[in-house]
Amino acid sequence: MAIPLTQPSSRRFGLNTLILLGALAGAVGGFALAAHGTATPLGEGTLYAAKLAGTLFLDLLRMVLVPLVFASIVCGVASLGAHHSMQRVWWYTLGFFVLSMLIAIGIGLAAANIFRPGEGMHLDMFADATRNFQARQMPFTDYFAQFLHGIFQNPFAALAQGDILAVVVVALVFGIALAVGGERYANLRRTMQELQELALVLVRWIMWLAPLGVGALLLRLVATQDVSLLGSLGYFIVVVIGATLLHGVVVLPAILYAVTGTTPLRFWRGARDAMVLAFGTSSSAATMPVALRCVTENLGGRREVAGFVIPLGATLNSDGTALYEGAAALFVARLAGIELDIAQQLIIVFVAILGAVGAPGIPSVGMLSMVLVLQSVGLPTEAIALLLPIDRILDTVRTAVNVEGDMVGSLIVDKLALGANDENQGG
Numbered sequence: 001m002a003i004p005l006t007q008p009s010s011r012r013f014g015l016n017t018l019i020l021l022g023a024l025a026g027a028v029g030g031f032a033l034a035a036h037g038t039a040t041p042l043g044e045g046t047l048y049a050a051k052l053a054g055t056l057f058l059d060l061l062r063m064v065l066v067p068l069v070f071a072s073i074v075c076g077v078a079s080l081g082a083h084h085s086m087q088r089v090w091w092y093t094l095g096f097f098v099l100s101m102l103i104a105i106g107i108g109l110a111a112a113n114i115f116r117p118g119e120g121m122h123l124d125m126f127a128d129a130t131r132n133f134q135a136r137q138m139p140f141t142d143y144f145a146q147f148l149h150g151i152f153q154n155p156f157a158a159l160a161q162g163d164i165l166a167v168v169v170v171a172l173v174f175g176i177a178l179a180v181g182g183e184r185y186a187n188l189r190r191t192m193q194e195l196q197e198l199a200l201v202l203v204r205w206i207m208w209l210a211p212l213g214v215g216a217l218l219l220r221l222v223a224t225q226d227v228s229l230l231g232s233l234g235y236f237i238v239v240v241i242g243a244t245l246l247h248g249v250v251v252l253p254a255i256l257y258a259v260t261g262t263t264p265l266r267f268w269r270g271a272r273d274a275m276v277l278a279f280g281t282s283s284s285a286a287t288m289p290v291a292l293r294c295v296t297e298n299l300g301g302r303r304e305v306a307g308f309v310i311p312l313g314a315t316l317n318s319d320g321t322a323l324y325e326g327a328a329a330l331f332v333a334r335l336a337g338i339e340l341d342i343a344q345q346l347i348i349v350f351v352a353i354l355g356a357v358g359a360p361g362i363p364s365v366g367m368l369s370m371v372l373v374l375q376s377v378g379l380p381t382e383a384i385a386l387l388l389p390i391d392r393i394l395d396t397v398r399t400a401v402n403v404e405g406d407m408v409g410s411l412i413v414d415k416l417a418l419g420a421n422d423e424n425q426g427g
Contacts, residue, residue: 019276022211023218026050026280030222038223047223050216057213060206061286066159068199068289069311070171074192076308077175088417093309096409097317098353100255104247104401105349108323109330111243117236117327118334168315196307203289207273214280221392233390240327241397244320248401252319256408260415262299270298271407278403282395287403288314295410305414313406320398320405325352325373328387332379344377 029046037043151169158166178185178192253264268275274291281287291310295301329348333340340348351373370387374380 018211019214019273019280022213022215023276023280026215026218027222029215030219033219033223043223047220050219053212053216054220057206057209057216058281058283058286060209061203061281061283061289064199064202064206064289065285066167067195068203068292069167069314070159070174071192071196071199072292072307072311073168073171074175074178075189075196076304076306076311077172078178078189078192089305089308089413092413092417093312093409096412097313100252100317100319100405100409101322101353102349103251104319104323104405105326105352107243107247107251108240108326109345109348111239111246112327112330115235115239116334117239118331168312171311200289200293203293207290210277210280214277217280217282221396236327236331237390237394240324240394243327244323244394244397244401247319247323248397248404252401252404252408256411259412262411267299267408267411270294271404273298274403274407275400278400279396282392282399284314284318284399284402284406287399288406291403291407295407299407299411301410301414302418305418306410309410309413310406313409314403317405317409318398318402320401322352323401324394324398325370328370329373329377329379332374332387333377336380338379340377347377348373 033043033046038047151166153163153166153170155166155170157163158170178189253267256262256267257264271291271294274287274294277290278284278287288310292306295306295310296303326345326348329352330340330345
């Protein structure tokens with residue numbers, strides 16, 4: 001007997017309210033702590049307690065992440081194979097990921113070219129930060145070779161180490177094998193489904209700690225920022241956040257409505273849990289279990305499609321990260337006194353997509369691929385130190401858009417790949 005995955009609406013509404021209140025309390029507490037001083041005994045004790053609470057919440061989510069990713073993708077691929085729909089789902093999923101990231105990078109580059117953040121500023125004013133930063137140098141060819149090497153690993157090592165990209169590849173292979181094997185592996189397929197349901201039950205228990213966890217994470221984020229540096233980079237922050245919100249609030253909902261007829265208001269209501277959690281944790285991987293629940297329980301998405309698209313999207317689809325890297329590259333170029341031409345900006349588009357595809361869904365991982373983007377067009381990689389103090393603030397917004405893109409993609413693929421089948425069977 002399957003474990004029921006739904007819960008009473010009153011409880012769900014109560015949890016939503018508690019998460020929002022926790023996020024608000026954390027932000028207010030962070031500002032108050034910053035004003036009072038974090039170097040005092042009270043400030044240090046508060047930050048330590050917030051670190052414990054936030055780390056505990058993230059660790060609990062990571063505890064169920066690997067089994068949920070593995071079981072979800074195996075079940076999703078096996079179920080899609082049984083419906084003879086795997087090929088369509090694959091093409092629509094990859095097509096949406098590439099299209100949405102191209103649009104996002106285009107918006108980021110357009111915003112950076114129109115509003116031109118970085119003009120009038122000089123790297124000399126941040127010389128100390130630049131000297132203290134040691135960038136990791138990696139040629140493009142080495143990065144690509146390492147990327148390919150990283151996705152094909154011993155499956156037990158990948159599962160034990162929590163290497164999400166390698167786990168995705170292993171799960172895809174296992175799912176295809178189950179689909180090809182058909183009824184011979186019915187028992188194994190049923191076991192994978194039960195593992196997925198069990199992991200989702202654990203996620204729902206852990207989510208009742210979300211108000212405390214999100215509040216603690218936001219308190220630490222707000223209280224520990226360098227206010228003077230944020231003030232000097234404020235224009236860049238506004239441009240990036242504005243461009244990211246344009247993609248997340250206008251572009252993605254518009255595409256969803258055009259394809260599925262789902263209104264933005266209905267989507268926001270159904271996706272609220274995942275969006276708030278993504279904003280608070282800056283981790284699309286940690287948010288992925290909640291995004292799965294939002295799509296399947298609140299927005300009516302098929303579990304076999306969501307279980308394939310969303311885990312895959314957490315690794316391969318990063319709209320917010322790609323947008324940020326495109327805008328940040330132009331920002332750094334102007335700080336260095338370099339004006340990039342169209343050909344160099346196209347290189348940024350390609351490399352930013354590659355960097356976003358290879359980036360795991362953990363906080364601030366965009367900084368790693370940012371080095372690759374800067375190197376691709378000859379920019380000084382040391383200048384990435386300018387972005388480190390503000391990265392956590394920008395990471396919250398872009399992670400929320402990353403997760404939104406995964407959920408929108410799941411609903412669109414569901415409609416395009418399987419909607420026609422249902423209409424034909426209904427006729």
